[in-house]
Amino acid sequence: MAIITLTTDFGEKDHFAGAVKGTIYSEMDDVRIVDISHSISPFHITEASYIIKNAYKCFPKGSIHIIGIDSELTPENKHVAILLDDHYFICANNGILSLIASEIKPEKIVEINIHNTVETNFPVLDVFVRVACHIARGGTLEVIGKSIESIKYLKEIEPYINSEKNQIIGHVLYIDNYGNVVTNITRKIFENVGKGRKFKITARTAKFSNIYNTYSDAIDFKQDKDKREEDGKKLAIFNSAGYIELAIYKSNPSTVGSASTLFGLELRDTVTIKFES
Structure with missing residues (x-):
């Protein structure tokens, strides 16, 4: 059929x-x-x-x-x-x-x-x-x-990589139902340019220096629940589609807010990754 x-x-x-x-x-x-x-x-x-x-x-x-x-x-x-x-x-x-x-x-x-x-x-x-x-x-x-x-x-779906190979300039490609912000920077591009170097992701006022593989990787489950940072924690991950995504852990746009609203990001807004030389 x-x-x-x-x-x-x-x-x-x-x-x-x-x-x-x-x-x-x-x-x-x-x-x-x-x-x-x-x-x-x-x-x-x-x-x-x-x-x-x-x-x-x-x-x-x-x-x-x-x-x-x-x-x-x-x-x-x-x-x-x-x-x-x-x-x-x-x-x-x-x-x-x-x-x-x-x-x-x-x-x-x-x-x-x-x-x-x-x-x-x-x-x-x-x-x-x-x-x-x-x-x-x-x-x-x-x-x-x-x-x-x-x-x-x-x-425009492709991010810009500078000639020194120490900066990727991308943009917001998609905002999902949870308000998570998907960039047009793929894991492949990030790893090819970064080559294991330290980095900082900047999107308006939000900054990130780690990228996780899952949302829960950002949570320290060894700490007592009432002491660990969970709801509202900002994080960057490689999402299931292989793109860098900026998110809020267990985000709910109507309660704790979402990455899009809390970071002030909309479609096509700039996201920059700067690598250490």
């Missing part, structure tokens, strides 16, 4: 997500639909890129991923279908697959060209669904599009 996933900025209030699912089932009843997220911030390509990168790999090879973010067809925003890492992605060519494509080269890319057979002002419903069902039936990409060599790549 084919798996089709949905990632959109439609939210839960409106009919859009339900309409897309209904149209898929009308096209083929022998399919499984999985929601990755419909709560992407409106038109937020880098946020979607981060979520998709870390979700798609958990699905079986051959899964089909519809991405409905900034998907209106324009001369500068063409639609593409891509075979990448043995998964199919259907989306606008707006850089949304940058985080995946920066590490894994697409095996095949086509620019979708079936629009003249469809009247639509809702391309996710009328175009992306048709392409996804075509693939799910075993159809090839060449039937629904013309081959192209590359997709748009967002350069």
